[in-house]
Amino acid sequence: MIKSRIQSIGWPRIIIFGFLLTLSITAIGLGIPMDQLLSSTLVRVGMNGILVLAMVPAIVSGIGPNFGLPLGIICGLLGVLVTIDLDMSGYSALFTAMIISIPPAAIIGAGYGWLLNRIKGSEMMIATYIGFSSVALMNIGWILLPFSSPETTWPIGRGLRLTISLEGRIASLLNDFWKIPFGKNQYIPTGMLLFFLLACFLMWLFLRSKAGVNMYTAGVNPKFATSSGINVDRQRLIGTMMSTVLGAIGIVVYSQSYTFLQLYLAPMYMAFPSVAAILIGGASTRKASISHVIIGVFLFQALLVVALPVANEIMQEGNLAEITRIIVSNGIILYALTQARKGD
């Protein structure tokens, strides 16, 4: 009985949860302020949440974790850049950025989805390299595109800067909305969390609709779906488009919390932590749900947040968080790959 329970939760989740628990207890023991850790965790959950949510339509529709998330991210970045060029700020800038990034994200998602339909069985690898190539191509794009705002472009020479400050425009907009103070100078970023939860709720409604049933069935058993009158290729296409759009919206939320817009090589590996998070939350390469998103992003970010100060106390090392992130996220993805049952 206990064995099957453990199997259904899965060893990696147990290990990570145990790791988190140990670190938290150590943190309390070392006297690290818990309110600070909690606040950091909540901020990072809100920041990354929608990017992790973007994995759901991809996995559910059957194309697997969306390693090509950078495609959507680039669209979102473009959206924000346009609003800066139009000298917009505040909520109008925020929502305009999101809205104008949707059409390009949908179109690019459709093209990308069309490609994925032609190469069933090799989606993950190709998605990764399409993502890499598009980031590399956009490197040239960032230099050549005709943006003119002095805030975003180099004063001497051509092209956009590497990082662009969003101060005074959309920085911390959602974070500060209805923020709830607690502890010593800490805040709960209510607005951003509400936005994330709203997105989750809408996705949840979608999964329970007829369209959601169509997509779920197509992903979980394409032959069954075909025999039930579902057009499997169409469902995969819709899933890819939704994932790309969520990637675009997700990076806007991420950037406003981070208060900086990061161009050039930054989006290159951004898919990996999102994939890892949803896997940690209990998803597999073929099945995912909203609960996996929320649990996963929380566990993953909490782990990173708590690990840093604990490690600092023990070893005084600044890079440890980054290294931990690399090891944990890639480790969980490797585990998921060894568990994936052969489809097709």
Place this chain on the structure above:
Amino acid sequence: MQKITKDYSGVVVLKDIDLEVGEGEIHALLGENGAGKSTLMNILFGMSVIHATGGFQGEIHFAGEKREISTPLDAMDLGIGMVHQEFMLIPGFTITENVKLNREITRPNVLSKVLGKQLDTLDYDQMNSDARNALDILNIGIDEYTKVAGLPVGYMQFVEIAREIDKENIKLLVFDEPTAVLTESEASSLLEAVKILADKGIAILFISHRLEEIMDIADRITILKDGRLVDTTNKEDTTLVEIAEKMVGRKIERMVREVRSSEDKPVILSMRNLKVDMPGEMVLGVDLNIHEGEIFGIGGLGGQGKIGIANGIMGLYPTRGEILVEGEPLQLNNSRASLERGFAFVSEDRRGIGLLLDTSIEMNIVTTAITAFDKFIKRFAFLTQVDQRGIRQHARQMIEELDIRCQGPTQHTRRLSGGNQQKVCIARALTLKPKIILVSEPTRGIDVGAKKIVLDTLIKLNKETGMTVVITSSELAELRSVCDRIAIINRGVVTGVVPPDASDAEFGLLMAGRKRRAKQND
């Protein structure tokens, strides 16, 4: 082989089988699917599946001595070889390389003396000439350095044989349905080659259901049925009809009391020159008329195409020809169209396409109704949401009606037994309220008790609602016990449509390919 007996977890699949083959003798092994032929061969070859499930009783004597064969390597060492039905060939390799696969001839060189035998260089000269010899024995003119990839199927079969006879100590060669995938001319070349090999003193065990071929080349014939030895005779002492009868005959207990005549009911489903491209079950031109309210059976040996018919009607595989439903043509290759015209399908591939294994029973039952017919949906303006309550209610009802043993409607179907999984599939089909239900292999992999329930359910439905039932099955006895009429499919076409009480001999002949000379199929 003497008194071979084998059971899989209590289910006896072979009982007291005796089989004797002499040097240079061609001995045919005949039987329907499930008669026990493959199990017997697995025992002969020491396949791990036999030993992992409790071994077997009885003895094997080879070349005069009692032997223990516990791995395929033991069988090979003794000189027993097998030509499989599925070619075990590497397409990108030449004929020589395939003949010598993992038995290559090598010469040591400087590096291999230091680093190990695996670095010995291949001696292609020697290998090519050995392969040439093998091919010459079989009278094949092809160059030994041709790549296997481009060869026609018939030649690939020969390469398989060449590989076996290249093994120096080959004494017994087993052919497993060798002509199943060959054209007529290729088949006769193969039979010639088999005779040549027998003349050289190699004992041949020839498994087939092609009665004509068996009567052509066999010296002696052994017939298996339901795991038991029916008879072993010399070819001269028997006839085609006789062996057909022995292969098929068994006592039939009718589950439906009367054999009803369907002539007075209208034709509800009609097929003309139906062709379905289903790998392994190709349909090559089927004509059938099925009447409303019939229980119609489609039978035949495995791989002959019977499974392809229902799959083609449901648009799951590329289909050509004409299908008329209630007189109107059905749009082909479109599952949705088939569903909308009133078909429901219970697939033979239960776990593959019949079920969503890691999903709840209730969703398995209602999904097709949701996706194809918008049932169990609540609408709010432009948004739809599934009717959770309605689904739960319906699922409970189905579970009760069909007696599905489970922990509840939310249990994942993966956990259910075969019989209960099948009931879920049937429940899904019934939820669609179909006019015609197509059931493929309804009782495959189900225990005896559940078998009866499944068939009972179908009979009850037919009686109470007048639903037309089309059952496709490899178990002829099953069809003969419930159907009003039975069509037999061989090589992708209908060889005959007969009532269930037709003679055993007649069924045997139809299954073996003899077409019914009589009137129009109706």
Place this chain on the structure above:
Amino acid sequence: MSDKKMKLKNTFKFDKNEVKKFLVNNMVTILFIIICYLGFKFSGLSFHFYLRDITTRVGRNSFLILALIIPVLAGMGLNFAIVIGAMAGQIALLLVTLFAVDGILGFLLAIVIATPFAILFGYLLGALLNKTKGQEMITSLVLSLFANGVYQFIFLILVGGIIPWPDPSMLLNRGYGIRNTIGLGDGQGVGIKGVLDSIINWSVPDAMIIFTILAFVGVGVYYLIRKSRGITAVETDVIGKKNLILIGMLGFAAIVSAIYTKATGSPVNNVTIPVFTYGVVALLCLFTLFIVKTKLGQDFRAIGNDMHVAQVAGINVEKTRIKAIVLSIVFASWGQIIFLQNLGNLNTYGAHTQVGMFAIAAILIGGASVVKANVGHALLGAVLFHTLFIVSPLAGRNLFGDAQIGEYFRAFVAYGVIALALVMHALRKRLQSQDLIRMREEEELEEATD
């Protein structure tokens, strides 16, 4: 006409269809040759500067690229994880620097230390890949990222503290963690910098003449030995009739251009080739060619073609796959050592990270695919890829006024060519299985109408 004469005649036939097929199959390579040529033109680089750069780069990178061939042969796709082989090599170099062993002895010691590490890493990688059959490439890609994390953890955090490191000059100022850059020598006797390269140095024209003569002699000797042993089978001919013509033509062109260059006294005469390094690369080429003709190579080809059939025939598929990976990783570790001895500097945390991607992009540009790779692809790809590397920034500056664009362009090319190869491979795989089904179906339909 006798059989043999017929065969010889056939190797010279070029019918129109074959030419067309050749062009289509090698589209990527041909496109690249054009891009490289244009890039060279726009870069304004003089030929001898280019020559000096390219001979160095090809010399130090080829070994790594060649290491990719065996896994492709064994059906395991492109080995994105040769990074861990590079790591093994780097670990060895750190140790050699620690032990302060100089010169060729230091180099050999590095090789000796790296090998057991590489074998261990390769074994682990192989075992992992056996658990993820069908998704080998994404697994090796993610593994390389994971391993990088572990490498950083060990060398940035543990070394100097939990793992004692006797030489504090190699550590960061804070007392633990290896420095970002470790000098590997001064090229004058300290350390191992340039050690392999400096053993023999010939000018380019001299090298071309000597190499060509050696090649002709070698080929001659090879065929004489075959004849004396009575080996006639075409399959064991490592060189192949078509390549003989190629060697002949190239050799002739090489000697003519070398003599011309010497005669005209162009600055090309001052460019030298690190002959020993090239010799080592040539040895790996020969070994790769040789292994295909051995039992082990045949096993690789068998599992690369059809794992299931190989298994049924008794080949231990899992073990053979591990052997293929181990070989690849060991060669990669040696390749990285060769690379770094030329560079003279170890970028501790960055030297290995792009190794996989660059090597794979190179071999793909050379005409390889996910299922087919040979020595020719590796060498041609090395030249083309590094040509692009050299000319891109300059061409970017001349065309767009921004060298940065050139650099971004070459990075995009590397990623793009890999994405393209992956897509083409996936498309071909699906088409093939559809074709096979259609072929059988057509045959069965034919027979039904008999």
